[in-house]
Amino acid sequence: MTAFILARFLRAIAVLVFTVTLVFIVLRLTGDPAQQMLSDNAGPEALAAFNEKWGLDRSIPEQYLYYVVNALRGDFGVSFADGREVFTVVAERIPKTLVVTVSAFILSLLIGIPAGILAAVRRETALDKSVMAGAVLGYSVPNFLLGLVFIFVFAVWLRVLPSSGSSTWNHAVLPVATFALFNAAAIARFMRSTLIDVLGQPYIAAARADGIPYWDVILRHALPNAAIPMVTTIGFVAGGLLGGSALIEPVFAWPGLGSGFVNATNTGDLPVVQAMIVLFTAFMVAINFSVDVLYAVLNPKIRKH
Amino acid sequence: MSTLLTVRDLVVEVPARNIKIIDGINFSLDSGQTLGLVGESGCGKSMTCYAVADMLPRGIARIGGSVTFEQDAGGGRATPKIAMIFQDPTSSLNPVHTIGYYLETALYRHQGLKGMDARMEAVRLLERVGIDRAASRLRAYPHQFSGGMNQRVMIAHALAAKPQLLIADEPTTALDVTMQAQILHLLEELKAETGMALMIVSHDLGVIARLADRAAVMYCGKIVETAPVAELLQRPAHPYARALIDCMPSIDPQDLDPPVPIPGSVPLLDSLPEGCHFHPRCLRASVECSAHFPASAAVGLAHEASCYHPVAA
Ligand SMILES: Nc1ncnc2c1ncn2[C@@H]1O[C@H](COP(=O)(O)OP(=O)(O)OP(=O)(O)O)[C@@H](O)[C@H]1O
Ligand code: SF4
Numbered sequence: 001m002t003a004f005i006l007a008r009f010l011r012a013i014a015v016l017v018f019t020v021t022l023v024f025i026v027l028r029l030t031g032d033p034a035q036q037m038l039s040d041n042a043g044p045e046a047l048a049a050f051n052e053k054w055g056l057d058r059s060i061p062e063q064y065l066y067y068v069v070n071a072l073r074g075d076f077g078v079s080f081a082d083g084r085e086v087f088t089v090v091a092e093r094i095p096k097t098l099v100v101t102v103s104a105f106i107l108s109l110l111i112g113i114p115a116g117i118l119a120a121v122r123r124e125t126a127l128d129k130s131v132m133a134g135a136v137l138g139y140s141v142p143n144f145l146l147g148l149v150f151i152f153v154f155a156v157w158l159r160v161l162p163s164s165g166s167s168t169w170n171h172a173v174l175p176v177a178t179f180a181l182f183n184a185a186a187i188a189r190f191m192r193s194t195l196i197d198v199l200g201q202p203y204i205a206a207a208r209a210d211g212i213p214y215w216d217v218i219l220r221h222a223l224p225n226a227a228i229p230m231v232t233t234i235g236f237v238a239g240g241l242l243g244g245s246a247l248i249e250p251v252f253a254w255p256g257l258g259s260g261f262v263n264a265t266n267t268g269d270l271p272v273v274q275a276m277i278v279l280f281t282a283f284m285v286a287i288n289f290s291v292d293v294l295y296a297v298l299n300p301k302i303r304k305h
Numbered sequence: 306m307s308t309l310l311t312v313r314d315l316v317v318e319v320p321a322r323n324i325k326i327i328d329g330i331n332f333s334l335d336s337g338q339t340l341g342l343v344g345e346s347g348c349g350k351s352m353t354c355y356a357v358a359d360m361l362p363r364g365i366a367r368i369g370g371s372v373t374f375e376q377d378a379g380g381g382r383a384t385p386k387i388a389m390i391f392q393d394p395t396s397s398l399n400p401v402h403t404i405g406y407y408l409e410t411a412l413y414r415h416q417g418l419k420g421m422d423a424r425m426e427a428v429r430l431l432e433r434v435g436i437d438r439a440a441s442r443l444r445a446y447p448h449q450f451s452g453g454m455n456q457r458v459m460i461a462h463a464l465a466a467k468p469q470l471l472i473a474d475e476p477t478t479a480l481d482v483t484m485q486a487q488i489l490h491l492l493e494e495l496k497a498e499t500g501m502a503l504m505i506v507s508h509d510l511g512v513i514a515r516l517a518d519r520a521a522v523m524y525c526g527k528i529v530e531t532a533p534v535a536e537l538l539q540r541p542a543h544p545y546a547r548a549l550i551d552c553m554p555s556i557d558p559q560d561l562d563p564p565v566p567i568p569g570s571v572p573l574l575d576s577l578p579e580g581c582h583f584h585p586r587c588l589r590a591s592v593e594c595s596a597h598f599p600a601s602a603a604v605g606l607a608h609e610a611s612c613y614h615p616v617a618a
């Protein structure tokens with residue numbers, strides 16, 4: 001198993017380096033930051049001065065080398081927009097995003113997993129059908145739209161929750177709910193289909209023939225097997241959290257990484273955009289790596305090779 | 306000898322499609338005896354086993370008849386000790402559990418053994434079924450074993466239940482020939498040792514001939530002939546049983562008759578021919594054969610067949 005994990009670790013590093021490089025190049029090739037940051041009637045001297053100030057007049061390989069060396073020291077440059085350290089600009093938004101994404105993630109597991117299990121176990125009953133109807137709805141409505149619906153219902157119509165900002169815990173309720181419902185729907189659907197698949201396996205029939213009590217069969221024989229593919233799906237959901245924050249946070253004016261990313265992209269604040277993409281990528285890579293490790297730990301076929 | 310299991314007029318259906326998989330079968334099994342079920346693929350052998358073990362899969366239901374065990378008469382509703390082994394041992398073992406977990410939890414459930422006692426008994430059972438270095442195998446997973454070894458593990462697991470009846474559904478079909486012989490030999494030994502009854506399913510008459518005392522021949526969800534094994538092999542009365550025996554490849558060098566395939570194919574359950582289901586393939590068929598299903602009638606000592614024109618002895 002050590003060899004497996006080592007191989008996956010090296011792969012994770014390679015993916016990270018590759019993505020950072022690709023993003024760097026693509027960002028340099030799409031649009032001129034000077035044009036975007038400065039006003040439309042800025043003269044050529046102003047543009048040249050801007051480029052020289054930020055080192056944008058150098059060759060791309062040179063800029064890249066510079067960037068990587070500095071990034072490894074934790075220096076991601078300075079925001080074009082307000083001249084603050086990119087590191088600070090990004091770091092101060094992280095806790096806001098973590099509050100929403102982590103609570104939404106935990107909530108979606110707490111809802112999605114039991115709902116999926118119940119739907120699978122009570123297959124083709126009213127319970128199953130209502131869980132699945134809810135899941136299909138939750139999953140097919142785009143999450144920013146769900147957010148708008150929530151704002152309309154709870155903030156505009158019922159007036160029980162604030163619609164935007166982050167000053168109180170109440171402000172987190174709607175973004176968390178939007179996020180969690182969408183993810184819970186995905187998890188419930190997959191939990192159900194995975195468990196139904198496992199329950200159809202011969203070893204489950206054999207366990208039941210042996211007189212093992214029903215819920216023991218579900219909990220000790222079926223779920224450990226279902227957990228293996230579930231890890232991948234849950235990893236997928238976890239990996240989508242930061243990306244999803246770019247869709248959901250702006251809806252609620254929640255000042256996290258997602259809103260920050262959207263702002264920085266709109267204003268062409270290249271260093272901030274770049275640092276955030278690196279952060280998102282690192283997060284994705286870390287999730288994928290954890291999925292690989294968990295997968296190996298849960299699956300004896302990989303663990304005991 | 307006392308009767309262990311009695312199956313009366315058993316009917317098993319797929320309610321959603323309104324087809325009868327098992328259509329009124331009768332048989333009984335004495336304790337310590339072996340019954341062989343034989344027939345072509347799809348004739349309902351596995352479903353008969355599942356119905357007896359009360360583990361019919363989803364969407365399939367017993368809608369008639371009775372399955373009764375000896376204890377039901379005296380001991381009330383005591384659950385009969387039935388254990389089952391399957392055709393594909395590797396997929397019948399849970400991939401996330403070790404062999405040790407599998408055996409030790411069964412020993413706890415069936416015999417109340419725990420901890421070191423359970424472990425020692427598990428080792429003893431593995432040794433009994435012919436697995437070497439048994440103690441070190443407890444930590445192994447099914448995917449680390451061959452099919453034959455996994456079938457031995459399943460048998461060890463079945464023994465943990467101290468069953469009065471072991472149901473073996475094609476226990477050797479997925480194994481290679483030498484492994485088949487070893488497993489059959491093991492089953493023979495265990496039967497003699499424990500006195501358990503055995504219900505063995507196979508489409509291979511050779512397997513049935515070797516292990517069974519009595520055999521029942523199934524066709525399209527019905528038992529068409531039942532007899533002591535030797536009698537069935539020598540004097541099959543039902544043309545289908547006769548045809549099954551004729552298409553068995555012989556390894557006797559004196560026997561120059563080539564195997565004769567049965568003409569036609571097994572009808573689908575949702576479009577069974579009227580009367581005797583075998584009549585479209587039967588060389589002896591007459592008009593009455595396609596009118597009503599023939600009742601089972603004695604054709605010899607403890608020998609019954611459902612046929613209007615049984616093959617003469
Ligand atoms: N879920 C189901 N729905 C409809 N028909 C089914 C279902 N399961 C099994 N059958 C049918 O029931 C019949 C009996 O199946 P069974 O598994 O008992 O056959 P078998 O004699 O054991 O055959 P084999 O030698 O292939 O194992 C088959 O014709 C099969 O097509
Ligand atoms: S009843 Fe008729 S058709 Fe059926 S097996 Fe006998 S002879 Fe053949």
Ligand SMILES: [Mg+2]
Pocket residue numbers: 350351352474475
């Ligand atoms: Mg079968």
